[in-house]
Amino acid sequence: MIRKEFTCTRDDLKIRGTVYRQDGGSLPIAVVSHGFMANRKSTKDYAKMLAEEGYAAFCFDFCGGCVKGQSEGATTDMTVFTEVEDLKAVIRFAREQEYTDSEAPLVLMGCSQGGFVSAIVSAELKEQVGKLILFYPALCIPDDARRGHMIMAKFDPQNIPETVKCGPMLLGRCYPEAVIDKDPNEMIRGYEGKVLIVHGNADSLVDISYSRSAAKAYKNCTMKEIAKGEHGFKKEIDDLAVFYVKEFLKGYQEVLTVSVYLTDRIIEKKKKGYTLTLPFVGTAESSFFTGAIMPHAADIQEKKGRKLLHACADYVLKGTDCSGTDCTVHVINTNDGKAWKPVIETDSEELCFLNGADCDVMLEHRKEGPIVHIFAYA
Helix, strand or coil: CEEEEEEEECEEEEEEEEEEEECCCCCCCEEEEECECCHHHHHHHHHHHHCCCCCEEEEEECCCCCCCCCCCCCEEEEHHHHHHHHHHHHHHHCCCCECCCCCCCEEEECCCCCHHHHHHHHHHHHHHEEEEEECCCCCCHHHHHCCCEECEEEEECCCCCCCCEECCCCCCCCCHCCCCCCHHHHHHHCCCEEEEEEEEEECCCCHHHHHHHHHHCCEEEEEEECCCCCCCCCCCHHHHHHHHHHHHHHHCCEEEEEEECCCCEEEECCCCCCCEEEEEEEEEECEEEEEEECCCEEEEEEEECCCCEEEEEEEEEEECCCCCCCEEEEEEEECCCEEEEEEEHHHHHHCEEEEEEEEEEEECCCCCCCCEEEEECC
């Protein structure tokens, strides 16, 4: 992994950032934009992930958009639209580098306000952006301005003062004025490429309804709602969000979403370790298949202490495929101690692409049993 600092300019202001990439030339470009008051440190792990996926991945500090950032510019001059111009400047810089493919479609990724900014830029650049990834995008900003309540800032929207105190950041009147008469869905509607939106249903700063509305406004959008996800993903929730991103970049879709409910826990001791049998029931629901787990489903695990040696979850789903036809789906999900790998067989003509397909799986853990997300190229 190569890590290098860079500087570019917008309106004579210096924008400072970091690019992560693997060695080699003609890499496609990905640009990650941070949220309100944050800086590029909050997005560096996403940039590293994109670099591992084969991109020249750029992250940067917005001008005047950070509490602690290295780019120039006053916080009182910052608006959503100055950040739009910052992002465009970084894109221009990225295209000029000898190690990037300036003709390949871009990947833009943004968190919170950076997501709103990335969405606006995608609508303006259109087909130049191949894929757009939005984590809890702050499409609420225009409504917040009209309410006169933007996070920690409160003001009279009919008489906005010259400066507005927002926690540790001092904003200018221009910040709410720039968006107070805007419709966010109209601002982003011009983009017709592939979109992934990931939003937590426990987000208290940006209600998930904004992302649901945006998903309907886009023509080609995948919306992933994460249970108990807050504003700013952490730990297991962030792992799941990143998994969604990787599958999205590969062109995979979630074909099966299985909600597992454990019904028992049976331990059989052996000379070396023990066998743990976990019978389960559950349901499956996705745009490809809806149904339920048939009886006798179980996850059988061979363990030594806390170490998992081998596991096999074997179950049959019975329900209807996306054409409304009755069918069965047999899933054998094995784990060699490192990762789960599913093998699927089905009698559905609509889902025949799953027979022997290379599938990926992510487990979303919860007390009653995991939610199993199975992805394949569909």
